[in-house]
Amino acid sequence: MPRLGILGGGQLAKMTxxxxxxxxxxxxxxxxxxxxxxxxxxxxxxxGAWDDEAKLAAFAQQCEVATLESEFVDVAxxxxxxxxxxxxxxxxxxxxxxxxxxxxxxxxxxxxxxxxRFRKVSVATDVLDAAAEFGFPLMLxxxxxxxxxxxxALIQRAHDIAPALEKFQGRELMVExxxxxxxxxxxxxxxxxxxxxRDYPVVETIQRNGICHVVRCPAPTDExxxxxxxxxGKRAVxxxxxxxxxxxxxxxxxxxxVVFNEVAPRPHNSGHYTIEGTITSQFENHVRAVLGxxxxxxxxxxxxxxxxxxxxERSGDPNPDALREALATGGVHFHLYGxxxxxxxxKMGHVTVLGYSVDGAxxxxxxxxxxxxx
Ligand SMILES: Nc1ncnc2c1ncn2[C@@H]1O[C@H](COP(=O)(O)OP(=O)(O)OP(=O)(O)O)[C@@H](O)[C@H]1O
Ligand SMILES: [Mg+2]
Numbered sequence: 001m002p003r004l005g006i007l008g009g010g011q012l013a014k015m016t017x018x019x020x021x022x023x024x025x026x027x028x029x030x031x032x033x034x035x036x037x038x039x040x041x042x043x044x045x046x047x048g049a050w051d052d053e054a055k056l057a058a059f060a061q062q063c064e065v066a067t068l069e070s071e072f073v074d075v076a077x078x079x080x081x082x083x084x085x086x087x088x089x090x091x092x093x094x095x096x097x098x099x100x101x102x103x104x105x106x107x108x109x110x111x112x113x114x115x116x117r118f119r120k121v122s123v124a125t126d127v128l129d130a131a132a133e134f135g136f137p138l139m140l141x142x143x144x145x146x147x148x149x150x151x152x153a154l155i156q157r158a159h160d161i162a163p164a165l166e167k168f169q170g171r172e173l174m175v176e177x178x179x180x181x182x183x184x185x186x187x188x189x190x191x192x193x194x195x196x197x198r199d200y201p202v203v204e205t206i207q208r209n210g211i212c213h214v215v216r217c218p219a220p221t222d223e224x225x226x227x228x229x230x231x232x233g234k235r236a237v238x239x240x241x242x243x244x245x246x247x248x249x250x251x252x253x254x255x256x257x258v259v260f261n262e263v264a265p266r267p268h269n270s271g272h273y274t275i276e277g278t279i280t281s282q283f284e285n286h287v288r289a290v291l292g293x294x295x296x297x298x299x300x301x302x303x304x305x306x307x308x309x310x311x312x313e314r315s316g317d318p319n320p321d322a323l324r325e326a327l328a329t330g331g332v333h334f335h336l337y338g339x340x341x342x343x344x345x346x347k348m349g350h351v352t353v354l355g356y357s358v359d360g361a362x363x364x365x366x367x368x369x370x371x372x373x374x
Pocket of ligand 2: 249
């Protein structure tokens with residue numbers, strides 16, 4: 001059996017390692033700290049900085065193939081791993097094409113994927129120029145390292161420009177026209193090394209303060225929009241020659257139009273529902289694709305599945321008794337990631353409920369969540 005390396009030790013690495021384990025694939029985690037969630041589920045680990053040459057070599061020695069849980073890794077490190085004899089999937093080229101949101105949008109645009117109007121900006125007059133062309137509101141985005149909305153600032157009027165630029169001082173920036181979406185859609189696409197491509201169900205995602213909060217499967221949209229979303233998802237992954245599992249985020253507009261937001265080269269929060277909600281989870285398909293194995297069936301198990309993130313609501317130690325009462329709620333799959341510290345908005349875990357209707361499943365998931373005081 002090959003041993004799979006994962007750069008990163010967060011919840012995505014943890015759930016990937018859990019899926020790998022069911023196929024008896026051993027996983028080695030390269031974590032930057034010794035308290036990361038994924039370290040709890042595998043005995044094989046390297047702990048240190050990814051750019052520490054000795055640590056990287058120790059990691060490379062323990063795995064034949066490696067993947068990542070975050071696109072914000074220096075591609076030079078991925079290429080260094082390849083030089084050390086490790087196959088890296090998705091490829092450094094794929095990661096490089098998307099880790100800058102501006103380059104990513106240009107790539108997608110040239111592949112014929114509909115994107116919001118966007119442009120590079122650095123000073124206030126650039127933003128004013130964009131406003132003259134696109135109109136307000138605008139979304140200012142840090143081009144790199146943005147996640148859970150932390151790299152974004154909404155600009156509703158000229159007055160908001162200076163504070164928004166101030167917030168991202170020293171970072172490369174872009175602005176986008178704010179898309180007046182009906183709803184946000186997402187899709188998980190799995191693509192094998194042989195080009196075999198599988199589309200998971202199209203879901204609706206609901207964000208709270210820019211953070212994914214609720215995922216409803218299937219999205220309550222009509223067939224034409226769902227088909228457009230599937231086409232866009234596949235095209236986006238093919239445009240970057242992606243191998244592995246990818247999360248593609250989109251906006252749905254009236255008239256069955258979908259507009260691309262972003263693609264992540266890894267299992268994605270909008271796909272956590274697949275652990276119980278589809279025959280093969282996104283994590284298992286990621287492992288299969290990365291190892292060059294055949295992909296699994298992506299069909300839904302129940303007519304409806306709802307996932308809700310357990311987001312931190314305060315700062316401090318997690319409440320060790322939080323689960324007890326919530327566990328009494330029947331029909332709920334609980335996932336606690338095992339993060340040592342709670343922070344407001346931090347993803348601490350999630351719950352998933354399968355049912356006959358999305359509304360029914362969501363009611364049960366919300367009930368479980370209301371009983372879970374982390
Ligand atoms: N151009 C836009 N028009 C309308 N809403 C937007 C736009 N860009 C971003 N948003 C809103 O902000 C959220 C977060 O934006 P984006 O996906 O760019 O950030 P992120 O930090 O990379 O996200 P995450 O890590 O949560 O996926 C989106 O899901 C959407 O709700
Ligand atoms: Mg996003």
